[in-house]
Amino acid sequence: MKKLIYLSLVTISFIAVSCNKNQEVSKRENESVVNFEQTYSEKDVTSIIQSINSSEKVGPGWFEKVKKWFNDHSGTHLFQGCAGGGACGPCPGLCIGGATISGNNNNGDSATPETYADGLRVYGLSLIExxxxxEQAMMFVFNLDLADFTKDGYFYIENDISASSNMSSAMGKNNIKFIKGKYIVVFDETTHYYYALVETVMN
Structure with a gap:
């Protein structure tokens, strides 16, 4: 499993790790995310999900700290045959409106009929430790709108993208950045949700 940033690192170490990560990401800027190797293995994600759902918290000892649902646009222009004149088309992925994604707290698992008609879809964000x-990591959680975010079992993030300040604070963070990549999506039999572990830089 890829190493994620440890929040307990001193400031100098954090900056060094962050710089290395940025250098690695910049090399991939012009590559199509569709051609990327998947970032985490299915075994990695399954192991964490099972640990979260286990009352004994066995294995790596991951647990879920916060879970919030947000509305946001879905769809990117990653795939052949994707049409649409705006920043977001009808193709699966995470829609990028500028360099930041935003959203609203949503206590349900689906968008209202009005927001759905406006192209809004629901996904969850789950902070695990x-x-x-x-070590902390962020998981995207999908339910009814899975097909609007995924293709062939993967969740694609076309470019590095930051969470808005209201989303970051809802997760108890100052800043959250999701890293461009191809992420395997795993179904969990216990919760009946789909999970994608996403490479994230946060503080």
Missing amino acids: NKETH
Whole structure:
């Protein structure tokens, strides 16, 4: 499993890790995310999901700290045959409106008929932490609108994208950035949700 940033690192170490990550990301800027290798394995994601759902919290000891649902646009121009004149088309992926994604708290698992008609879809954000190492990671959670975000079992993020300040604060963070990539989506039999572990830089 790829190493994620540890929040307990001192400031100098955090900056060094962040710079290395940015250099790595900049090399991939002109590559199509569709051609990327998947970022995490299905086994990695399944192991964490099972640990979260286990009452004994076995394995790596991951647990879920916060879970919020947000409305936001879906769809990107990643795939052949994708049409649409705006920033977001009818293709699966995470819609990017500028460099930031925003949204509203939503206590349900689906958009209202009005917002759905406006092209809004619902996804969840779940902050998880390893109890032993305090390593933190972000998971996207999908339910009814899975097809609007995924294709061939993958969730695509076309470019690095930051969460808005209201989304970051809802997750207890100052800043959250989701890294461009191709992420495997895993179905969980216990919750009946679909999960994608996304490479994230946050503080």
